[in-house]
Amino acid sequence: MxxxxxxxxxxxxxxxxxxxxxxxxxxxxxxxxxxxxxxxxxxxxxxxxxxxxxxxxxxxxxKWARFPFVKSLDEFELNGQNVLTARQLTQLRELSWLEQQYNLIILGPPGIGKTYIAIGLGLEAVSRGFNVYFATMGELVQLLKTEEYLNKSKVQLKRMRNADLVIIDDLMYMAMDQREANLFFHLINHLYERSSIILTSNKSPEEWGNMIGDQGITTAILDRLLHRVEVIQGGENEESYRMKNRKSIF
Structure with a gap:
């Protein structure tokens, strides 16, 4: 037997x-x-x-999503913040915006939970069978600049371009040169109407032109990002989520 x-x-x-x-x-x-x-x-x-x-x-x-940390939106404290209402958070978690290939732009000062919300929504998408890719703006620029000669960068960018949801954290935290701006535009152009994008930034879209340095490229990027988008604005006077939930030795 x-x-x-x-x-x-x-x-x-x-x-x-x-x-x-x-x-x-x-x-x-x-x-x-x-x-x-x-x-x-x-x-x-x-x-x-x-x-x-x-x-x-x-x-x-x-593994492919490359989240820097894993925290469910169930743990996100809605009380004492004005970024999202409970109803808005519930609607976002339903992922109908992802199924319709809408983008999300989460704006506001540092520490209000922009990255937390983006990763939480990314986790929801992964659990529902979607392919997700997370990168900070610094990581993304480095990948784009080294794609021609580094196999690792080619693999990572291929996964990003094939993802259903791309999360770019800390958008426009530093200025771009002409080559970086062109590479970023071509990526956004490729993802346009193929994938949904979540962007977090502490600068408003009106300020992005100063960071990119080329008004034509800025307009082209915004044209694609803002075609189908929901903008979530955190208040300037919002207390830092990290400070509210900090752990103390004493």
Whole structure:
């Protein structure tokens, strides 16, 4: 009987049902113990394989997303902030904007939770089966400048261009030169109406032209970003989320 089970396991592997192949002895023991019908046994096998595949797929999507930290929006404190209302947060978590390829621009001073909200929405998207890619503006510029000669940069940018949701954190935190601005424009142009983009920035779109330095490129970038967009504005007097939730030694 043991040889027969081993042969079945090999056949499952040939059919690319590797997870079921490993678990087959345990599934057979449970079937005998519980007197499963043939249908119950087949249902158990397919359910197990699908669950394992989804878990592996989720792990892969999380790895590719490259989140700097993982925090659910369930932990986000709505009280004492004026960035989002509870209703707005609920609407965003439904991800209808992502399905319709809308962009989100989250503006406001440092520390009010812009990155937290962006990553939280990214986690929601990953859990729903979407491919997500996160990068700070500094990381993105470096990837774009080295794509021609670094294989690692090519791989990362390919994942970004194929993502359903791209999160760019700290947009326009530093000025760009002409080459960087051109590379950034071509990326935005590629993502336009292919993917949704979440941008966080402590500078308003009116100030972006000063950071890019080329009004024509700025206009072209804004034209694509603002075509289908929801802008979320945090108040200038908003207290820093980090300070409100800081941990103290004493």
């Amino acid at each position: 043991k040889k027969t089970v081993n042969e079945l396991q090999d056949q499952f592997r040939q059919l690319r049902l590797s997870e079921t192949a490993e678990e087959l002895p345990q599934l057979l023991r449970e079937a005998e113990k519980s007197s499963w019908t043939y249908l119950e046994f087949l249902e158990s096998i397919t359910r197990y394989e699908l669950a394992k595949r989804e878990a592996k797929s989720f792990e892969k999507r999380m």
